[in-house]
Amino acid sequence: SGEVAAPAASWWRTAERERLLRLGAERTPRYVYHLPTVRQQARELKSLGAVDRLHYAVKANTHPAILKALAEEGFGFECVSPGELKAVLAAVPESAPLLFTPNFAPRADYEWALTTRATISLDALYQLENWGELFRGREIVLRVDLGRGLGHHEKVRTGGSGSKFGLPVELVDSFLRLADAHGVIVRGLHAHLGSGILDEGHWGEVYGQLASLAERIGSVAFLDIGGGLGVPSHPGEARLDIAALDRVLRSVKAAYPHYQLWMEPGRYLVADAGVLLARVTQQKGKGSWRYLGVDTGMNSLIRPALYEAWHEIVNLTRLDEPATGLFQVVGPICESGDVLGTDRRLPEAQEGDVVLVAQAGAYGKVMSSPYNMRDEAEEVILD
Numbered sequence: 215s216g217e218v219a220a221p222a223a224s225w226w227r228t229a230e231r232e233r234l235l236r237l238g239a240e241r242t243p244r245y246v247y248h249l250p251t252v253r254q255q256a257r258e259l260k261s262l263g264a265v266d267r268l269h270y271a272v273k274a275n276t277h278p279a280i281l282k283a284l285a286e287e288g289f290g291f292e293c294v295s296p297g298e299l300k301a302v303l304a305a306v307p308e309s310a311p312l313l314f315t316p317n318f319a320p321r322a323d324y325e326w327a328l329t330t331r332a333t334i335s336l337d338a339l340y341q342l343e344n345w346g347e348l349f350r351g352r353e354i355v356l357r358v359d360l361g362r363g364l365g366h367h368e369k370v371r372t373g374g375s376g377s378k379f380g381l382p383v384e385l386v387d388s389f390l391r392l393a394d395a396h397g398v399i400v401r402g403l404h405a406h407l408g409s410g411i412l413d414e415g416h417w418g419e420v421y422g423q424l425a426s427l428a429e430r431i432g433s434v435a436f437l438d439i440g441g442g443l444g445v446p447s448h449p450g451e452a453r454l455d456i457a458a459l460d461r462v463l464r465s466v467k468a469a470y471p472h473y474q475l476w477m478e479p480g481r482y483l484v485a486d487a488g489v490l491l492a493r494v495t496q497q498k499g500k501g502s503w504r505y506l507g508v509d510t511g512m513n514s515l516i517r518p519a520l521y522e523a524w525h526e527i528v529n530l531t532r533l534d535e536p537a538t539g540l541f542q543v544v545g546p547i548c549e550s551g552d553v554l555g556t557d558r559r560l561p562e563a564q565e566g567d568v569v570l571v572a573q574a575g576a577y578g579k580v581m582s583s584p585y586n587m588r589d590e591a592e593e594v595i596l597d
């Protein structure tokens with residue numbers, strides 16, 4: 215793997231710190247997104263020489279300025295719902311490639327997506343058994359389940375038994391018979407094992423497995439090996455080594471040069487580009503625990519509650535003061551799970567201090583809710 219990660223992406227720690235303090239003093243909760251970081255991540259992935267096409271997994275962050283920036287970098291877009299497709303169609307130029315990869319979606323979603331230029335992914339026999347006429351004469355992508363999942367938490371692994379995604383490889387022949395019967399052409403194969411993966415080698419394995427399956431099918435022109443590119447979150451975790459990933463992919467491509475290679479990263483492009491700003495509300499000691507309260511919690515960022523995800527948290531107002539206390543950083547929501555960070559070393563805080571939750575650009579705002587009828591976080595773009 216690559217070098218040890220810097221403590222966190224540094225744009226908020228250095229160049230933009232004063233601006234963030236002003237934004238936080240003005241109003242919280244606020245998500246702030248740094249477009250230069252999105253572009254930098256995009257360019258890093260564009261250096262993957264074996265990859266012919268990159269689709270941004272829109273679900274990670276749907277802000278129109280981010281969609282525009284990625285379109286300018288030459289990305290296509292992977293969408294899982296009509297809402298995501300509409301967001302992309304509204305924000306970016308006509309020519310950007312679109313991929314529609316829903317799961318357990320209603321028939322009407324496919325009917326509507328077929329009126330757009332999106333390439334459509336199927337992932338069950340049901341769709342051809344029951345709605346075959348919709349897809350007659352179409353070129354589609356078949357999403358398969360290669361029998362295993364990977365990722366930072368059990369809830370984000372999307373393969374193997376216990377996962378609802380993809381057509382099991384054993385059923386591919388049945389799918390092909392149905393496709394034949396309905397005049398449907400399987401032009402692509404797709405697999406996505408999960409999210410938050412820091413092992414470069416696995417994409418090579420997926421690529422190889424899809425390629426050998428494609429050899430049996432004949433009509434396949436491209437292989438989509440999914441997204442899932444992780445970013446280190448815990449201090450000391452190693453970054454994905456993009457040069458190593460490139461070598462892995464090139465070696466598979468050498469064996470199967472006749473297929474286009476596609477990937478669909480979400481988190482990698484936007485996680486470090488976003489922070490959540492909140493303000494200190496109250497403090498409390500209970501037994502040996504100290505609680506530091508801020509004005510938003512799982513309603514704005516549910517990842518710590520849902521996956522025990524680790525997000526770096528700093529008191530931006532007191533970034534240079536020594537961390538003398540050990541705190542549970544909690545929000546104002548009426549649930550014990552409403553925690554943004556456990557056991558954090560932070561300076562002594564005061565009401566109104568601006569607290570920054572890092573690496574919140576992916577799966578932050580998009581997973582927020584109106585729970586407890588708290589104000590939703592506003593989004594601000596820095597460019």
Ligand code: LLP
Pocket residue numbers: 271274292315370372406408409410440441442443478479480481482517521576577
């Ligand atoms: N492609 C497919 C088919 C997917 O299901 C996903 C993510 C992606 C691509 C993009 O994965 P990424 O590159 O962002 O890891 N809410 C969770 C992550 C759920 C991911 C769902 N699917 C989290 O906050 O960690």
